[in-house]
Amino acid sequence: MFVTDIRKEFYEVVANQRVALLVASDIDALCACKILQALFHCDQVQYTLVPVAGWQDLGTAFLEHKDQFKYFVLINCGANVDLLEMLQPDEDSIFFICDTHRPVDVVNVYNETQIKLLIKQDDDLGVPSYDEIFRDDEEEEEGGDSGNESEQSSEPSGKRRRFDEGAVERRIERQREKREWEARRREILFDYEQYEYHGTSAAMMFFELAWVSTKDTKDMLWWAVIGLTDQWVHDKVTHMKYVTDIATMQRHVSRHNHRNEDEDNSLSIDCMRISFEYDLRLTLYQHWSLYESIRNSCYTSCHFKLWTLNGQKKLQEFLADMGLPLKQVRQKFTSMDMSIKENLREAIEESSNKYGMKDIRIQTFGVHFGFKNRFLASDMVHATTALLENTEKDENETDNFIKALESLSRSNLERLHSGMDLAKKKLMAIQQTVASCICTNLILSQGPFLYCYLMEGTPDVKLFSKPMALTLLSKYLLKAFIQSTRNKRCRLLPLIMAAPKDVEKGTVLVVGIPPESETSDKKNFFGRAFEKAAESTSSRTLHDHFDTSIIELKTEDRSKFLDALITLLS
């Protein structure tokens, strides 16, 4: 059931209890976790934090902790599957689920006792009504019973036969109704569960809880902003929703900034200041050189077509048009001349309008504490994602989770900077892979979708054995492909991308993303499609990830799986 008053029905319930937090591995979940941890520290609620990377981890964690905890809080996992069926908990376990995955499973919505959804009821849900899906079974038992009895020819009795005449007709009528109702129900459920998409950020939900309890701080606000920006960076929500949520956050930011800061009363430079920025869409540009950032950001790279020689010439023209000398542009941003930096944003916007890039600027937030530390929300998202999916050292996922969680605190700046370095490497790897895929025509049109497979020897292919990195690569690749192809029909197709995940076990990671368009609603149907294709070909797949459009598949089963998908989707 949906929780209406999050403070009364969630926070005050767990305030005197011990809670288990099961947190998924994405930045929004990490930020939500940080906010909730800060609230729990404030009120001294004892908790245990367990990172979970997929359904199997969730099951194991639940089994390990179910004897010790009664209250479980699931962050960014568990809403889109029948949780009680999967975990088989005891009667008194209560689950609080704050998840951005939609559609929310109908059993989770209509269970009154054990599942409490920390989701706003009007959050773009469209849940079918109760009567359309569930039906009281009492009438059917009677009809069923008499039906059974008459079918058992071992006990026919003359009296029964006479009474059953009218009953038989009624029974036939009921059975027909039931079949119709079931057909309708299947259709409704199919429509409801067909497309997968994302709702409001979990970090924002918990920030609202903090705000309603008047325990919100600037740190929590910043985490909420990062959680929201994660949804934008990884293309999980539509632009409209992002802008609406930014407006909500902006209200909170201005409330926090209204601290009578004037000439007499100025805050120390070390205090944290969050400000609204209408800043450039160049990834990490303040911590890199402007040139590198333009070369490696998806937006600019796709518009200039930087994988072609022509595109690189255009980039030089663009820089010359703005009057930026190459020497300045290639050095670290912090060392650029002040005169250039002052009007940089407006100058770039003007020039990019000439080159067809109308939205080079995006609404976002930046934080500023101390003399050296300025970060944009998207910088933090990229850094933390790179730490979370770090493939450089052979560390297990929980170590990476903890490092990423730590990097969100203001006191762990070296970790954040190391994350930014990793993010830069990742972006450069993505750009090179995109360039090579397009130049060597690795993207094939299979009819209803586009398909690309990264061979094992591709440089940096180890980076793409992680789901978020592979998804980011696919989105960039699709955008670049749309710019480079002349085939109009291909531009409207979705993309499926596969990359080797585990060489020893011989599996690949397969990711499906919806087609790219201006008005895309980011709804992804690949989840169900993958399930059906796997079933029909009995391929060995592992649907472990919380996003159903990301699966692991045995390399040998790749071709038959693809063929099944093609037949399914055409």
Place this chain on the structure above:
Amino acid sequence: MFCEKAVELIRELQRMNDGQLPAFNEDGVRQVLQEMEALYEHNQTDVNETKSEQRADLLPSIRLRHCCLLRNQRCVGAYLYDRLLRIRALRWEYGSVLPANVRFHMSAEELQWFARYKKSLASFMRSLGGGGGLDVTQDMKPPKSLYIQVRCVKDHGELEMDDGTLVLLKKNSQHFLPRWTCEHLIRQGVLEHVVS
């Protein structure tokens, strides 16, 4: 040279400046005591000789030996006392049960002294707090909060808390627990205090 053995004992202690307890150097102490005995014997004979034969030229050597005896006494006294201070600090750091490797380094008398110190400390703690007893060895620094956030560094299995509930300590899980339950595990190295 006289008194060298005694100074060596002191140097041994100084090498381990951080409060660690090296093994009890029984040989060294015995050698120093033997030297003191030898010096005393010599002095005795010389004093008797001086008294009987009125020889004034033995007085400087008697005085020298006497100074050496005093020095040896001071050194051995300092050695034993410093070790006792270190053992006392161990009680405050490790609790009433010392790890086996530390106990191995202590002599029998030191162990006895430790047992008596423990008893004395325990009766003192019992007398505090209006007869209820107060464990003063906890919270050596004033704690900032009742609960602390800890991360589990190695698998430890289940931990039972004061109210009987269990917490599963698995590697890399993070917990927010009362300070008093975690402190000894932090000292053992199973949990790590997370400061954010």
